Amino acid sequence: MRLLLLSDIHANQAALEAVLHDAAARRYDRIVHLGDAVGYGPHPAEVLRTLRDLNVVGVTGNHDAMLLDYADGRRTARESVVSIALRWQLERLSSDDLALVRGWPDGVDDPEVGARYRHGSPASRDEYIDSVTAAREAFAGWEGRLAFVGHTHIPGVYATLNAPVGEWIKFQGFPEGGSYLVPPGARVILNPGSVGQPRDGNPRASYGVFDTGRGAFEVFRVAYDVERTQEAALEAGLPQVLAARLAIGK
Template sequence: MRYLLLADIHGNWPAMEAVLQTTPKYDRVIFLGDAVGYYPDADRVLSWLRSEGAIGVMGNHDAWLLHLDDIDPEEQKGPIFEILRWQSERLSLENRAYLGSLPWTREVDGALLVHGSACDPLQYVDDLDTARAHFGCTSARWTLHGHTHLAGTFLALEGPNGQWVRYQRQVHGTELFLAPKARALVNPGSVGQPRDRMPGAAYAVWDSDDGSVQFFRVEFDLERILGRILQEGFPVWLYERLLVGR
């Protein structure tokens, strides 16, 4: 089975559309959290995920949007929560229900899906120590996650002197084949807002049959997303981040 891996779309429909125009053939969509936040077209992103029957998990921005009324108003100051409230007011009932149905974790074809880590779905896994802790919290051979907006893979292997963990940054065109006794924590990167200093929408395709992951990065229409940002009165720094991928 070939799965299209998508994470951290964050309402950036032009980026998502560019992915769909370039992605190789796939059978199902796996969504690793954060459909909403940052960019204006969260409702459109959710409509597409729902129409695809995407196998998804909850992200932190998704959870914040759904529970805005439960968050201390003092903690909601600033543009991030202003954007989430704006998006919340514009979500269709069907898309809100779909978002609310997403679990924090789930398993698909033997892989663990989570936004952050197996230890904590809201934890950023961005160093070897955190990755090592993650592998201690799950026995899954494959873990597919997002949250850091960094395309890369942590690999773990049990050796005579304990667990060995290393990190591989992934760029467009790289492919990972998992060794028989290794385990992997795979981040396809962010569709909507990359933070690895490589502009463009990041995604991956996981083949559960041959144990491989292909990584991709595709350009999208930056002027189009700038137009949407200006049209809806969103902060221009959201566009500026996309120019440099950070």
């Protein structure tokens, strides 16, 4: 089985379209969305409609959860860029859109693949695995072998390797894309990066493909029409920083 792995689209329809076009030639059997379909960007309804049409396996991200908090009156409005974008998006989403987001669980254990799908870490939607130290803590609190996460907006792999001193944690990043074969006996946390708002200095959209038969993880970087998203964000009156950062991958 081949999994198409998407994460952190953040209401960027131009990036999502470019990724889906690129992925069509690579063959996949199932699409897994690792959270944060909404937040930041100007196309929340379009992105959710696309994900609904694709019948993705989805989990909630922290921005998805915050959107529902605003919808249900559990969160107080703030003047942060996160709050401004989410409240603007909420006004443009239908009941069907919100129902889709409500239907995504906090995490999914996939027995067919033998993997856990979660936004932040195998143990938490909100934790960041952005260092070897954070990865070591995540491995200590989770007994599985294979996990797919997002949240950092940076594609990479954290892997455990046996060493004379005990379990050793290693990181491999994919700023320009690349591939990784899961070593026999290793435990791994795989991150396909962000479709809609990369943060590793490369503005190209990032996504992953995992071949369960070969244990092969591939990350691809795809150019998309950044200006289209920037113009839509500015026309919507969203904070300028949300448009500007797309061009530099930060």
